[in-house]
Structure formats: structure tokens, C-alpha cells
Amino acid sequence: MWKIFQFFLFVASWAMAIVAHPNVTTAQEFDVNPRKALPFPPGISLESQCGVVDDLQHVEFYDGALGVPVDYVEEHEASTVQLQWLDEGRIRQRMPNYVPGNIGGVRWCSGTLFDDRHVLTAGHCFDTHDGSDGWLTPWRMNDSGNPEHAEPALLAQLLVVNFKFQRDRQTGANRTPDTFPVVKLVEYRKGPDALDYAIVELGKNDENVLPGERYSPATLAVRDGVVEELLTIIQHPQGDPKKIEAGKLLSFDARDVFYSDIDTHGGSSGSGIRNSAGAVVGVHTNGGCVPDVPDSANRGVSMTAIATVSDMF
Incomplete structure (x- = not known):
């Protein structure tokens, strides 16, 4: 029932925007x-x-x-990447005092590698979610008895970045992605308007290489x-x-x-x-x-x- 309510709420808000602006032509x-x-x-x-x-x-x-x-x-294409949340078990291990929410394992956002270890993406990929839009990021009860959501810098470290997650032309099957951990949220919504972009730093993969050693930025x-x-x-x-x-x-x-x-x-x-x-x-x-x-x-x-x-x- 909650999912159905969310769906109709979203569609209704979208329809209201259309009625208010029937001829969308300017920025x-x-x-x-x-x-x-x-x-x-x-x-x-x-x-x-x-x-x-x-x-x-x-x-x-x-x-x-x-x-x-x-x-x-x-x-x-090789510099385009996918951001994906760790599975729920690993989120619980990283944040034992938090409720993990419903993001575990979700393939989340896209991004672009622009040097040997940094990815440019959207800022809202690291925003907290309280469940009102259907997504819930990790949270806990603070000492005052109020819900406290994990901050963007901490959320970023719950994500990995997949390279080469794509369909193989020869086999028709999905390739096994080459996965790198996010080690740091370097920039997030900077500027007076909280511009919707972010930059994350990646660590080495299981083969001990940085992404820029394998993929052209x-x-x-x-x-x-x-x-x-x-x-x-x-x-x-x-x-x-x-x-x-x-x-x-x-x-x-x-x-x-x-x-x-x-x-x-x-x-x-x-x-x-x-x-x-x-x-x-x-x-x-x-x-x-x-x-x-x-x-x-x-x-x-x-x-x-x-x-x-x-x-x-």
C-alpha cells in the first residue's frame, strides 16, 4: 500500500507541474x-x-x-562507471549501531572517471533519505531519542564503483564488473546554491591497482x-x-x-x-x-x- 501511495503522490505532483506550465520552453x-x-x-x-x-x-x-x-x-565508454551500495550485511558490519535502511546492494548512480582515482557524479547520490521518497539510508536514534541519519561523507564510504558493468557483445551476457571502493567524499554540493555535483576518491581494487592504471579517464x-x-x-x-x-x-x-x-x-x-x-x-x-x-x-x-x-x- 505504501508503494502504491508513493506512486500516486509522485504522479499527482508531476501532473500539477504540467498543468501549471503547459508550454515549457525556458530554462x-x-x-x-x-x-x-x-x-x-x-x-x-x-x-x-x-x-x-x-x-x-x-x-x-x-x-x-x-x-x-x-x-x-x-x-x-570505459570512463563511465556505476555507483552501487554495499550489501546489507556489509553495511551492518561497517555501521553496527545503525539501522541499514533499504539501500543494500542497490545499483544507484552513474559517474565519470576523470583522473587516476577521482569520479565526478551528482551530489544527490550522497544525500540522506528518510523514507519519504521510498528510500531509507542508514540511521540510528541519538542520545535525545531522535532519528539521526548517516551524513553524506559516511554514506559515500558505503558505496563501490563498478567499471565495465555492461553486456558482452560476443556472449550476450553481462560482464563481471571491475569494482573499486570509495574511500572519500572529496567535494559535495559546494557553492552558495549547493550545486548538485560531487567528487569521490577511489581506492585500489582487489588486484591492487587504481582505476586510472586500467581505464582511460x-x-x-x-x-x-x-x-x-x-x-x-x-x-x-x-x-x-x-x-x-x-x-x-x-x-x-x-x-x-x-x-x-x-x-x-x-x-x-x-x-x-x-x-x-x-x-x-x-x-x-x-x-x-x-x-x-x-x-x-x-x-x-x-x-x-x-x-x-x-x-x-
Whole structure:
């Protein structure tokens, strides 16, 4: 019953936004849909599909139909990663005084490796959740008898990062991911507007190597977008094996990048928004495409905005 209530509450709020803004055409109006692109809770499956067809393709099966060459995907997909929570047993071991919540083992967000050990992703991937959106992160009762949720810096260390979680073209089966621990939340929602981005530091994997020793990091591009330029988002939609989508830049402002024909789903949060050269120009944060609403759009935060507050760029 709780899941059904959540579903109708979400749909009702979405419908109210549509009625209030029937012709979404400006950057300011795009903000009416605040849904972050996290996975939907168990039992709920809504999408941020733009148009009548879901154009997402598995990276190793990409056929060139989206406007970028096949070798573009082969060159750039390896730096796209998936963030996944430790299983519930390991969360309990790490945090014995906490209730683990319902996140154990969930494939959570996407991100991009940009040097030998750092991943750029969305800030809300490390926000606390009190159950009101269907997700509950670890919590405990404090000395005052009030619930106290684990802070983002602690939550980050309950996540691992998967490389190469994708479907093998030769076998059709999912590849076994190459997994690295998150050792530190380096930056999180910095700036006066708590910009929706984060940077995590990864440790070595079980073979004692850093990710940058095995996978080529992405290039970051700090520049304004060009309307109608081709953008690509390589992502893990709804926790799936890695997929690609591409489309055109619809609009941008000082903070956000908007794209109306690039499908994303829950779990795509934190994916790099790449230009035609493969450089990351932004971080995907929100699903906003709404059926039958002209020019409604998915969106992300721009690298230009991130660079103004980050100490790493």
C-alpha cells in the first residue's frame, strides 16, 4: 500500500507541474520537475523517456544510429562507471549501531572517471533519505531519542564503483564488473546554491591497482554549450548494464544544460554529458521529459558552473 501511495503522490505532483506550465520552453520553467534521476524505489518504475521511442542502446551493441560514430563509444565508454551500495550485511558490519535502511546492494548512480582515482557524479547520490521518497539510508536514534541519519561523507564510504558493468557483445551476457571502493567524499554540493555535483576518491581494487592504471579517464571541458550541438550520455539507467543515448542541446543557462531528446532513467544521475569530442561538459542530474509536453527536457549541471565552485578544476 505504501508503494502504491508513493506512486500516486509522485504522479499527482508531476501532473500539477504540467498543468501549471503547459508550454515549457525556458530554462527557468524547466525547473518545475524536481525529480532527481535516482533509481525508483522497489515496485515503482517511471522513466524520463523523451519521445515515443526509448533510444538507449547497450554500449557494445551500438550501431551508430544515434549520430555519433561507433568508435566514439568504443573510445569513451570505459570512463563511465556505476555507483552501487554495499550489501546489507556489509553495511551492518561497517555501521553496527545503525539501522541499514533499504539501500543494500542497490545499483544507484552513474559517474565519470576523470583522473587516476577521482569520479565526478551528482551530489544527490550522497544525500540522506528518510523514507519519504521510498528510500531509507542508514540511521540510528541519538542520545535525545531522535532519528539521526548517516551524513553524506559516511554514506559515500558505503558505496563501490563498478567499471565495465555492461553486456558482452560476443556472449550476450553481462560482464563481471571491475569494482573499486570509495574511500572519500572529496567535494559535495559546494557553492552558495549547493550545486548538485560531487567528487569521490577511489581506492585500489582487489588486484591492487587504481582505476586510472586500467581505464582511460575522460577529458573535462569548461565551456558554454552551443544550442543544437550533439550531446551524448553514457549511463547506467535504472541500474542496467551501461548504455548510450545521444541528442541535441536544447538550452543552457549559468547553471544548467537542457536536452529534450536524450532518454535517461532513474540511475542515470551523475552521468557525464559529453560533447562531440567526448569531453564532459556537464553532469546529468534530473529527468524532466514529460509525455505530450512540448520541449520538456532532461537536464544536468554544467562543468562551467562546477568549475566556479570546485577546488579541483
